[in-house]
Amino acid sequence: MEWVVVVSVLVMTILSLLRVNVIVAILAAAITAGLMSGLNLVESIEMLVSGMGGQASTALSYILLGAFAVAISYTGITIILVNYLVRVLTGKKTMMLLALAGVASLSQNLVPVHIAFIPILIPPLLKLFDEMKIDRRGVATALTFGLKAPYVMIPAGFGLIFHNIMVEAMKKNGMDISISETALSMLIPGSGMVVGLLIAIFITYRKDRESVPGAGGGEANFTIPPVEKVTFNKKHLLTLVAILAALAVQLRTENLIIGALTGLVLMFLFLVVPFKNGDKVMADGISMMGTIAFVMLVASGYGTILDKTGAVDALIEVSSGFLGDNKPLIAFILLLVGLVVTMGIGSSFGTIPIIAALFVPICIAAGFSPMATAALIGTAGALGDAGSPASDSTLGPTSGLNADGKHHHIWDTCVPTFIHFNIPLFIFGWIGSLVL
Structure with missing residues (x-):
């Protein structure tokens, strides 16, 4: 049973x-986990479908x-x-990557649209990336940094949700802690991400790279519409008001769905977007975010199989059985x-309660x-957000770059x-657990 998760x-x-x-x-991983745990094919699929509701709120919030x-x-x-x-930034590759990391960071706190800005902002820049011979792997790294680092280290916006989940999950399992303490505890692991970003921008992806048509399986004859000239006006001011209202409501209610609805409703009430375009706005939102939302649903079902079959518990038991009191080895x-x-579940927010239920008793002991x-x-x-094929922090950048x-x-x-x-998160997190 202990090998189910790994396999x-x-x-x-x-x-x-x-x-x-x-x-x-x-789906293949979920079926594998189910079969290895003693379920048949039908039972595995039924458990996966039953568990898809675990990310229904997240999926709906992404679409909104x-x-x-x-x-x-x-x-x-x-x-x-x-x-x-x-x-x-034309001709300034390093500054472009740093700027994109900064813009992505704002999407977690100041303008709480998470990954929804990427399919809108990035495609118009693709031609410029090719002209500058920017390595798109560097762009993906910069975007993922902005989608992760702010919520890991800053308890505001999406970060407030992340740290609240940590506090509640730890309290539920017998360990009291405050949000300010979780924020301080994550500064060391978060600084590892800063190191990783700087290595990616200044070393790994600094050289020129030609993008290969068809590498991502998309349309090779894609054409980018010309960018218009737009000056700041009253509509843009009202848009900023709607954005700030969405942020305020999301912070107040700690609910992404209510925050997104607030911003969306205000955009219509302010007549920034005509009522007649409501269907098109929703359809385009679903088109843009629907695939990612569905991946999150399937990933939630996979997580349910790992959880309910006891595969994760078995893995922890085997791991902790021979650790003794060696803190560095335990960490x-x-x-x-x-x-x-x-990595398998691909959602940091969704896996925190599972991880806390397993980690807290071991850490107390x-x-x-x-x-x-x-x-x-x-x-x-x-660790579930970077590198995982099922994570929104990787699916988002790909949706724009491909x-x-x-x-x-x-x-x-x-x-x-x-x-x-x-890799740096692992190293810095390990160090943080030993010095705090």
């Missing part, structure tokens, strides 16, 4: 590396955020940003188990402090982000 994650990883569709790869992002782009305010980036093994589990335990749990959760069929999800997004973020 099923390997199945998903190998299939993904062989360029099998990510949904098919997750997608519609909100489409409504924002309708006003032309994103064109102002694109024009600015083109005007100021290393827990992070290794966390990496395997969260071994004498880890609450902050050290938080560093282990938060790091293990974050608009012209020149960017492969696994080799150009997942592998680079795994190398540059999961």
Whole structure:
């Protein structure tokens, strides 16, 4: 039983590396886990479907955020940003990558649209990337950094949700901690991501690289519409008001769906987007974010199979049985188990409660402090977002960078982000658990 998680994650990883569709790869991994746990094929599928509801809220929020992002782009305010980036950063590869990491970071806190901005902002820049011979793997790394690092380290916006989940999960399993303490505990692991970003931008992907048509399986004859000239006006001001209102409501209610709905409704009430375009805005939002939302649903079903069959518990039991009281070894093994589990499920927010239920009792017995335990749990959760084929933090960048069929999800997004973020996260998280 203890090998179920390892084998099923390997199945998903190998299939993904062989360029099998990510949904098919997750389904195969889920069926493998079910069969190895003693379920038959029908029971495995039924359990997977029953567990898909675990990410229903996330999937709905992504679709609504997608519609909100489409409504924002309708006003032309994103064109102002694109024009600015083109005007100021043409020929400056390093600055372009740093700027994209910064813009992505804002999507977690200031403008809470998460990955929904990527399919709108990135495709118009693809031609410029090719002219500048920017390595798109570097762009993917920069975007994933912005989608992860802010919520890992800053308890605001999406980060407030992440840290709240950590606090509640740890309290539920017998360890009290505050949000301010979880935020402090994640500064060390988060700094590892900063190191990874700098290595990617200044060393790994600094050289010129030609994008290969068809590398991502998309349309090779993709044409990018010309970017218009847009000046800031009243509609853009009202759009900013809607964005700030969406952020305020999301922070107040800690609910992405309500926040996205608030922004979307205000866009219509302010007449920034005409009522007659409501159907088109929703349809475009679903079109843009629907695939990612469905991957998250399937990944949730996979996580349910691993959880309900006891596969994760068995893996933890075997891992902890021979650890003794060696803190460095315990921390290393827990992070290794966390990496395997969260890579398979692909959702840091969704796996924190599972990880906490397993980690907290072991950490209490071994004498880890609450902050050290938080560093282990938060790091293990974050490991599921970078490098995982099922993570929104990798699916999002690919959705924009592969608009012209020149960017492969696994080799150009997942592998680079795994190398540059999961490895330093693991190392810095391990160090953090020992010094806190």
